[in-house]
Amino acid sequence: MNEPLLQVRDLVVEYPVKGLRRPPFRALHGVGLDVDAGETVGLVGESGSGKTTFGRAVLGLAPVTSGSIRFRGREISRLSRSARRGLAAQIQVVFQDPYTSLNPSLVIERTLVEPLLARRVPADEARRRVRDLLDQVHLPADAGRRLPREFSGGQRQRIAIARALALSPALIVCDEPVSALDLSTQARVLSLFREIQERTGVAYLFVSHDLAVVRHLSHRVAVMRAGEIVESGEVRQVTDHPQHPYTQKLFLAAPLPDPQAQRERREARRRLRAETA
Numbered sequence: 456m457n458e459p460l461l462q463v464r465d466l467v468v469e470y471p472v473k474g475l476r477r478p479p480f481r482a483l484h485g486v487g488l489d490v491d492a493g494e495t496v497g498l499v500g501e502s503g504s505g506k507t508t509f510g511r512a513v514l515g516l517a518p519v520t521s522g523s524i525r526f527r528g529r530e531i532s533r534l535s536r537s538a539r540r541g542l543a544a545q546i547q548v549v550f551q552d553p554y555t556s557l558n559p560s561l562v563i564e565r566t567l568v569e570p571l572l573a574r575r576v577p578a579d580e581a582r583r584r585v586r587d588l589l590d591q592v593h594l595p596a597d598a599g600r601r602l603p604r605e606f607s608g609g610q611r612q613r614i615a616i617a618r619a620l621a622l623s624p625a626l627i628v629c630d631e632p633v634s635a636l637d638l639s640t641q642a643r644v645l646s647l648f649r650e651i652q653e654r655t656g657v658a659y660l661f662v663s664h665d666l667a668v669v670r671h672l673s674h675r676v677a678v679m680r681a682g683e684i685v686e687s688g689e690v691r692q693v694t695d696h697p698q699h700p701y702t703q704k705l706f707l708a709a710p711l712p713d714p715q716a717q718r719e720r721r722e723a724r725r726r727l728r729a730e731t732a
């Protein structure tokens with residue numbers, strides 16, 4: 456068996472709590488999860504369950520108390536700042552809010568070219584790469600000369616995706632990347648995520664509270680509750696035949712816009728009722 460691209464084991468994250476001698480708040484209680492190269496793993500759960508904290512720990516942005524995070528076999532949970540910067544080419548992020556994630560005073564070309572120039576890519580090649588990135592996310596070449604405020608939310612999220620792709624990462628942590636968009640824009644951005652994965656083989660850790668979104672994109676899914684993963688597995692298996700009572704409650708109540716998924720859901724409910732009768 457090949458080693459997973461990302462392998463997380465027994466991960467504990469604790470946030471300090473203000474006040475003398477108050478114990479820290481434990482947001483993750485020993486979480487384990489793998490992501491293989493080229494796959495999408497959805498991380499779902501209610502608000503406050505620890506999804507974002509998990510993604511931030513992978514990005515080196517959350518305080519890891521214990522456990523391990525291995526990327527391509529290398530322990531990355533306690534890297535120095537400079538070692539972390541080196542890793543940034545391989546692990547990237549797309550955040551939820553397309554309105555705050557781009558620098559408002561930089562034209563798009565500048566935003567996209569900077570990570571390339573910082574890695575000493577020659578200027579001509581970097582500019583060619585920027586044109587290619589805009590093309591990959593279906594934005595016109597002249598988009599590079601405009602400022603973020605000239606774009607819609609969906610277009611801004613495309614730009615954020617292009618920025619994440621600039622250094623050809625192996626993994627992108629996507630933290631609720633479509634939840635600020637309206638439904639039809641969501642669908643187009645989700646298709647873009649998938650298309651890019653098919654072309655580049657990038658893996659996604661896809662954090663979302665929206666089951667329909669996760670189902671659309673993920674190969675596997677993990678369900679978080681109060682800082683723990685209560686269930687994980689192949690996405691259809693977990694969403695249609697949830698085993699844990701929490702997952703059953705969470706999934707069978709969730710609305711699904713796709714009629715095929717709704718039919719499967721009704722069928723799953725019937726089966727569940729029959730099995731538990």
Ligand SMILES: Nc1ncnc2c1ncn2[C@@H]1O[C@H](COP(=O)(O)OP(=O)(O)OP(=O)(O)O)[C@@H](O)[C@H]1O
Pocket residue numbers: 470471480482500501502503504505506507508509664
């Ligand atoms: N910087 C922080 N300092 C202290 N506590 C934090 C911090 N960030 C998150 N928490 C707490 O950790 C827990 C998990 O939060 P987290 O944001 O990871 O959950 P989530 O599942 O992503 O929720 P949401 O879907 O609302 O973003 C919550 O109780 C939250 O209040």
